[in-house]
Amino acid sequence: MKNEAKKNNLMERNLKNKRKAGKTDLPAVHLNDDQYRGFFESNPAPMWIYDLDTLRFLSVNDAAVFNYGYTKEDFLAMTIKDMYPDEDVPRLEDHIQRDAHAPIDDSGVWRHRSKTGKIFHVRITSHKMELDGRKAKLVLARAFTDEMEAGLNFARFAELSDDLYCVVENGGGFRMVNPAFERSLGYAAHDLKSLTYRDLVHPEDLEAGMASLNARKAERAAVNFSNRLRCKDGRYKWISWNTTPVTEEKVVYAIGRDISEQVQAETLISKSLEREKRARQEAEKVNNRLAFLVEASTALSESFDYQERLKAVAKLAVPRIADWCAVDILEGDGRPARLAVVHSDPRMVEYAFEIQRRYPYKPDAPTGLPKVLRTGRTEVTNDIPDELLVASARTEEDLKLFRKLGLKAAMIVPLVAFGHTLGAITLVYAESNRKFTEDDRMLAEDLALRAAMQIDHARLYSEMRELNVALEKKVDERTAELQAVNRELEAFSYSVSHDLRAPLRHIHGFADLLARHVENTMDEKGKRYLRLISDSVKEMGLLIDDLLVFSRMGRTEMRKNPVDLRDTVESVVNGMSQDIGGRQVEWKISRLPIVDADPQMIRLVFQNLLGNALKYTRPREKAVISVESEERDGEAVICVRDNGVGFDMKYADNLFGVFQRLHNSSDFEGTGIGLANVRRIVQRHGGRTWADGKVDCGASFYFSLPMTGKG
Amino acid sequence: MIMEAIKSILLAEDNGMDVELTLEALGRHRLANDVVVVGDGAEALDYLHRRGKFEGRPEGNPAVVLLDLKMPKVDGLKVLKEIKEDAELRTTPVVVLTSSKEETDLVKSYKLGVNAYVVKPVDFHEFVEAVSKLGVFWAIVNEPPPGSLRRNQ
Numbered sequence: 001m002k003n004e005a006k007k008n009n010l011m012e013r014n015l016k017n018k019r020k021a022g023k024t025d026l027p028a029v030h031l032n033d034d035q036y037r038g039f040f041e042s043n044p045a046p047m048w049i050y051d052l053d054t055l056r057f058l059s060v061n062d063a064a065v066f067n068y069g070y071t072k073e074d075f076l077a078m079t080i081k082d083m084y085p086d087e088d089v090p091r092l093e094d095h096i097q098r099d100a101h102a103p104i105d106d107s108g109v110w111r112h113r114s115k116t117g118k119i120f121h122v123r124i125t126s127h128k129m130e131l132d133g134r135k136a137k138l139v140l141a142r143a144f145t146d147e148m149e150a151g152l153n154f155a156r157f158a159e160l161s162d163d164l165y166c167v168v169e170n171g172g173g174f175r176m177v178n179p180a181f182e183r184s185l186g187y188a189a190h191d192l193k194s195l196t197y198r199d200l201v202h203p204e205d206l207e208a209g210m211a212s213l214n215a216r217k218a219e220r221a222a223v224n225f226s227n228r229l230r231c232k233d234g235r236y237k238w239i240s241w242n243t244t245p246v247t248e249e250k251v252v253y254a255i256g257r258d259i260s261e262q263v264q265a266e267t268l269i270s271k272s273l274e275r276e277k278r279a280r281q282e283a284e285k286v287n288n289r290l291a292f293l294v295e296a297s298t299a300l301s302e303s304f305d306y307q308e309r310l311k312a313v314a315k316l317a318v319p320r321i322a323d324w325c326a327v328d329i330l331e332g333d334g335r336p337a338r339l340a341v342v343h344s345d346p347r348m349v350e351y352a353f354e355i356q357r358r359y360p361y362k363p364d365a366p367t368g369l370p371k372v373l374r375t376g377r378t379e380v381t382n383d384i385p386d387e388l389l390v391a392s393a394r395t396e397e398d399l400k401l402f403r404k405l406g407l408k409a410a411m412i413v414p415l416v417a418f419g420h421t422l423g424a425i426t427l428v429y430a431e432s433n434r435k436f437t438e439d440d441r442m443l444a445e446d447l448a449l450r451a452a453m454q455i456d457h458a459r460l461y462s463e464m465r466e467l468n469v470a471l472e473k474k475v476d477e478r479t480a481e482l483q484a485v486n487r488e489l490e491a492f493s494y495s496v497s498h499d500l501r502a503p504l505r506h507i508h509g510f511a512d513l514l515a516r517h518v519e520n521t522m523d524e525k526g527k528r529y530l531r532l533i534s535d536s537v538k539e540m541g542l543l544i545d546d547l548l549v550f551s552r553m554g555r556t557e558m559r560k561n562p563v564d565l566r567d568t569v570e571s572v573v574n575g576m577s578q579d580i581g582g583r584q585v586e587w588k589i590s591r592l593p594i595v596d597a598d599p600q601m602i603r604l605v606f607q608n609l610l611g612n613a614l615k616y617t618r619p620r621e622k623a624v625i626s627v628e629s630e631e632r633d634g635e636a637v638i639c640v641r642d643n644g645v646g647f648d649m650k651y652a653d654n655l656f657g658v659f660q661r662l663h664n665s666s667d668f669e670g671t672g673i674g675l676a677n678v679r680r681i682v683q684r685h686g687g688r689t690w691a692d693g694k695v696d697c698g699a700s701f702y703f704s705l706p707m708t709g710k711g
Numbered sequence: 712m713i714m715e716a717i718k719s720i721l722l723a724e725d726n727g728m729d730v731e732l733t734l735e736a737l738g739r740h741r742l743a744n745d746v747v748v749v750g751d752g753a754e755a756l757d758y759l760h761r762r763g764k765f766e767g768r769p770e771g772n773p774a775v776v777l778l779d780l781k782m783p784k785v786d787g788l789k790v791l792k793e794i795k796e797d798a799e800l801r802t803t804p805v806v807v808l809t810s811s812k813e814e815t816d817l818v819k820s821y822k823l824g825v826n827a828y829v830v831k832p833v834d835f836h837e838f839v840e841a842v843s844k845l846g847v848f849w850a851i852v853n854e855p856p857p858g859s860l861r862r863n864q
Contacts, residue, residue, distance in 0.1 A: 494813075498810060498811060498813075501810045501831075501833055502726060502728075502729065502810050502831075504833045505729070505732070505810075505831060505832070505833045505835070505838060506726075506728040506729070506732065508833060508834060508835040508838075509728075509732040509735070509835040509838060510728070510732075511835070512835040512836070513735065513835075534835075537833070538833070538834060540833075541833035541834065544833075545833075548812070556814070
């Protein structure tokens with residue numbers, strides 16, 4: 001640049017000097033007509049002269065012939081209109097009319113058609129002249145070179161394209177813009193003459209664009225970026241640029257595509273993705289709350305040691321729903337005991353306990369834990385101001401401690417079960433931007449409800465258990481007492497009956513001897529008296545025997561085996577054949593189950609029952625005795641029925657009593673211990689005894705035994 | 712040679728009335744004179760071992776010992792035990808004659824090797840029956856172990 005300027009200045013000065021010196025010698029050149037004609041004829045550019053009125057060719061040069069393919073004769077027969085493609089002729093005519101009188105007309109770029117039909121571009125310059133008295137124009141047609149053609153084509157791209165084509169100078173000014181600028185952004189070419197690139201770019205995008213450009217100035221590589229350009233009407237459009245700097249020319253060639261729609265679409269998508277993401281996050285949050293509740297509930301219900309469980313829940317709460325969690329439970333004296341304090345940092349927990357030691361609980365405090373415990377209502381304080389800490393702290397050190405604990409937001413939720421407050425859960429946020437929302441409150445209250453119910457349950461359960469234990473202890477004591485009494489009784493009855501036998505034997509023996517001794521001398525009355533003595537003794541002996549059996553039944557160990565009751569009954573019946581003698585007895589023995597029982601004892605049961613049946617059917621001509629069984633609720637119920645003299649149900653309660661009889665011994669012998677034995681034995685097997693009867697209509701005796709599942 | 716009456720039955724019974732009744736029963740089969748009565752277990756053992764007040768008695772074991780269980784000083788089971796553990800006395804038949812029907816007494820007696828266990832019936836007739844049978848069997852019918860005192864028929 002500098003050198004050029006220098007050169008120019010030098011030349012100017014030379015010329016000036018020369019002129020001063022009067023040394024401008026113009027070479028004298030005189031050309032004759034032929035020579036001038038030669039200029040026309042042999043001009044490398046096509047030239048012709050045409051009549052302005054008729055538009056007919058008057059003269060053409062060689063170049064015209066060469067370039068267009070027509071001969072001179074052809075030309076002279078044509079008008080200039082024939083040079084143009086048909087579609088361009090109206091424009092030509094229009095132009096001629098308008099500019100016919102312009103002396104020099106540089107009318108620009110036109111399309112011409114050669115004889116072969118080839119279309120090419122030319123630049124036309126024409127001069128008004130006179131030829132042979134006619135108004136004519138001298139035309140010089142400079143054909144476009146291939147490069148120029150190509151350039152023209154490319155220029156058309158720029159013209160037609162909706163993309164923004166521009167050449168931007170390094171300073172930012174627009175050297176060239178295509179019509180798309182007007183179509184797309186609203187700027188006509190002359191609008192942009194006074195504007196720079198910077199004026200159009202959205203302020204936020206300036207940095208990015210310039211940075212990319214500057215970074216690549218050294219290279220020729222294409223730089224791609226996007227930015228927003230301001231349209232004439234103030235709107236912004238997103239443009240995606242493809243730029244190439246041409247460093248020597250100090251310009252940047254740029255093609256920009258309007259991607260506003262795309263951007264809009266993308267924005268919509270990203271917005272909807274945002275919404276989705278937020279929705280998902282919300283759902284996750286809800287899920288998390290639920291998951292927390294489930295975990296907390298599980299933790300609460302895992303055992304009845306509610307203290308441990310509450311501690312576990314407090315641990316769960318941190319840091320999911322709070323930075324601090326404390327659980328207080330009201331003790332019997334109405335004061336709360338701090339069950340758990342949880343923080344992710346154990347040192348903080350210690351500080352918390354320190355505070356508690358220094359600031360003991362005041363039941364009538366207007367806010368905080370005491371209030372919650374009194375009212376049974378949640379208290380949420382979302383912005384604990386430092387002033388409050390200052391006001392509450394008694395010493396500077398305490399204030400420091402308060403601050404260390406980081407009490408920014410607190411929520412105290414009461415544990416209420418069935419209307420009474422059992423304690424409270426305190427949740428604290430130690431970071432300034434976390435606050436307790438309505439959702440948090442609901443979550444905490446839900447948790448508190450479950451916890452409170454758990455505590456209540458646990459307390460009830462433990463009370464129940466204690467009662468149970470006390471009860472069982474009592475039962476055990478009573479059982480032991482009873483067992484002891486039983487043993488004493490049985491031992492007593494044993495020893496009594498055992499020891500009573502000997503004297504009995506003696507009475508009997510000597511009575512008999514006496515009878516023999518006085519046989520000849522005693523009268524009937526005396527003999528009768530002696531007989532009565534013997535009978536009484538015998539009876540007493542039987543009573544004692546029965547008593548012994550009864551006492552033994554209570555004391556001996558039961559040896560349980562599977563016993564086929566049918567076999568037992570059959571065996572007992574067979575053993576009774578002597579007692580039956582010649583009587584008519586019909587035995588109806590149905591299917592009987594197999595039970596787990598002491599064979600000897602069960603045998604005794606049947607001996608007694610069947611013996612009784614046999615005894616009390618003696619007045620009947622034909623005794624009918626049946627033994628049936630039925631399964632009821634896992635028990636076998638056996639029934640021994642007879643058609644004997646029956647009994648009055650009024651006295652049924654006495655039936656199974658020891659030595660109780662409903663008939664007198666003169667009618668039916670017996671000590672009345674048989675059924676007592678039956679009852680005792682059946683009881684020891686875990687069954688029950690009962691009876692049914694009607695005077696003179698027979699009797700049914702039932703007993704139940706637990707089933708083993710067999711038979 | 713005049714021999715002292717050979718007594719083949721040793722009755723160990725503390726109750727006087729039971730003794731009388733038993734002798735009465737045995738008397739029905741003329742066994743009454745064959746009975747030596749001792750009132751407790753210690754005396755029973757003295758007799759069997761030929762010591763104490765029985766030192767000079769003729770040699771030979773009784774054909775049967777009728778043993779009551781409930782006796783003062785040394786009770787029946789102890790006597791039974793000693794008899795069955797003594798090499799010389801072991802073969803002597805022992806019949807427990809008692810009021811007790813207790814299973815434990817039964818078990819213990821048999822474990823000690825008792826030969827028979829008879830419960831004294833209350834009924835006198837049955838009592839007489841039982842005792843006579845015992846006496847007849849053991850003192851007359853049964854072949855006692857060698858070396859036993861046996862009633863000369």
